[in-house]
Amino acid sequence: MPAYQRLEVTEVGDVTxxxxxxxxxxxxxxxxxxxxxxxxxxxxxKREKILLNFSTVEFLGSAALGKLITLDRKVKAQGGVxxxxxxxxxxxxxxxxxxxxxxxxxxxxxxDALAAF
Amino acid sequence: xxDVISSVTVFALxxxxxxxxxxxxxxPWLWRYDRVIASDSTMARRVLDxxxxxxxxxxxxxxxxxAVHLATEEALANAIQHGNGCDTQKNVRFVCLLGAxxxxxxxxxxxxxxxxxxxxxxxxxxxxxxxRGRGVMLMRAFMARVAFNARGNSVIxxxxxxPRESSRQ
Numbered sequence: 001m002p003a004y005q006r007l008e009v010t011e012v013g014d015v016t017x018x019x020x021x022x023x024x025x026x027x028x029x030x031x032x033x034x035x036x037x038x039x040x041x042x043x044x045x046k047r048e049k050i051l052l053n054f055s056t057v058e059f060l061g062s063a064a065l066g067k068l069i070t071l072d073r074k075v076k077a078q079g080g081v082x083x084x085x086x087x088x089x090x091x092x093x094x095x096x097x098x099x100x101x102x103x104x105x106x107x108x109x110x111x112d113a114l115a116a117f
Numbered sequence: 118x119x120d121v122i123s124s125v126t127v128f129a130l131x132x133x134x135x136x137x138x139x140x141x142x143x144x145p146w147l148w149r150y151d152r153v154i155a156s157d158s159t160m161a162r163r164v165l166d167x168x169x170x171x172x173x174x175x176x177x178x179x180x181x182x183x184a185v186h187l188a189t190e191e192a193l194a195n196a197i198q199h200g201n202g203c204d205t206q207k208n209v210r211f212v213c214l215l216g217a218x219x220x221x222x223x224x225x226x227x228x229x230x231x232x233x234x235x236x237x238x239x240x241x242x243x244x245x246x247x248x249r250g251r252g253v254m255l256m257r258a259f260m261a262r263v264a265f266n267a268r269g270n271s272v273i274x275x276x277x278x279x280p281r282e283s284s285r286q
Contacts, residue, residue, distance in 0.1 A: 026162070026190060059183065061190045062251040090183040097258045098251055099240040 005035045010073070015117050016047040017110065025060040030043040033051040039074055048080035051113050055086035065100060072104065083103075143229025147175065153208045156201040156226075161193040164211045168222075171215050178279050184259035185220060185276060191252035192224045192272055197211040222274045225258055230269030 007055040008019040018041065024032055041047045053069075083105045087095065095101040107113035135246045148171050154160035168189065193209065201207035212223040239250035257263045262275040 042193070059186060061187055062255060063194065063248075065251060090180060094187065094255065097255060 004037050004040075006030070006037050007041075009040070012051075012114055014115055015051055016041065017051045017053055019053045019055065020057050023056055023058045025057060025064040031063045031067060034064075035070070038067060038071045042071065042074045042078055044053065046076075047087060048078065049083050049117050050075060050080065051110065051117075052082070052084045052092060053086050053110050053113075054088070055068075055110075057091060058088070060091055060094065063097075065094070065098060067099070068104070070092045081117060083116065085106055085110050096112040146214045146216050148213070150211070150213040150215075152212075153210050155205045156193075156197040156203055156207050156209060157205055158197065161197060161209070164213075165189055165193065166285040168213050168215075171213075172220070175215065175217075176281065178281070181276065181279050185222075185264075186274075188260045188263075188274055189222060190226075191256050191286050192222070192274065195252050196226035196228075199231070202226035202228065219277045223271065224274075225271035228270050230266075232269055233265045253285060 006021055008021055008102050010019075011087075018038075020034070022034070025031065025034060041050060072082050085107045086109055087106060092101065095104065095106065105116075107116060150164070150167060150171075152164050154164060165186070169182060169186055171186060179184075193211070196209045197203060201209065207227040209224040209227075210223070212221075212225075214221040233253060236250040236253055239254055253263075256272070256274060260274040260276045263272070264273045265271065
């Protein structure tokens with residue numbers, strides 16, 4: 001199985017903690033590859049508890065939001081759980097404006113998120 | 118002597134008068150940028166990065182740079198994907214005027230246009246996968262003014278910069 005190029009994937013107990021290698025998740029080929037890797041976590045690697053830690057992310061746009069929505073759908077289809085953590089204020093505002101802050105399960109930091117699984 | 122005194126008097130009474138006349142002769146924009154690019158995300162990234170470099174150089178606050186970056190990214194993506202249907206034979210015109218305290222951006226594609234008042238509400242459950250609705254919503258939230266032309270293939274966005282951060286200790 002090829003290593004992840006866009007994601008840094010670690011295990012904390014039975015939770016898969018994912019960080020993004022790109023600080024800017026932008027509207028170009030990056031987003032397609034990123035989406036593919038995220039979906040692989042669920043569909044190929046069968047991870048059931050996934051935490052996306054956004055601490056390294058400085059920018060993301062609506063294309064990334066679309067991929068996250070799809071990821072959430074795929075995780076739920078497998079009976080899994082998806083949470084987010086460490087979202088900075090600028091990016092949180094993007095989630096809030098689009099009301100996706102109510103759609104996703106967003107925690108302040110990784111410790112809070114891990115405790116909530 | 119009388120002429121000198123009268124000119125000095127005018128200056129003392131209304132010191133801005135002379136400054137206004139001088140300012141009027143000076144271009145209000147610190148930076149003008151006008152490029153036509155192919156409908157390609159790499160080209161879009163290039164013009165976007167040029168603009169962001171100017172905002173950094175002018176020491177805009179990071180929050181405002183984020184806002185302009187996001188809105189411009191969305192508008193360029195819409196122009197390329199929805200306006201021009203990702204047809205690399207079609208172009209996008211990117212105009213940016215940067216003043217001391219504000220930015221003006223115009224993005225125009227070669228598409229048929231659309232009706233921005235007819236976008237689905239991306240915040241309601243049935244439209245979670247509404248890509249353009251979400252992009253325009255973000256543009257409107259992060260920029261002070263967003264206006265489309267009648268055809269719907271050109272958008273103007275404007276924003277005033279926030280107060281400058283106090284100097285570091």
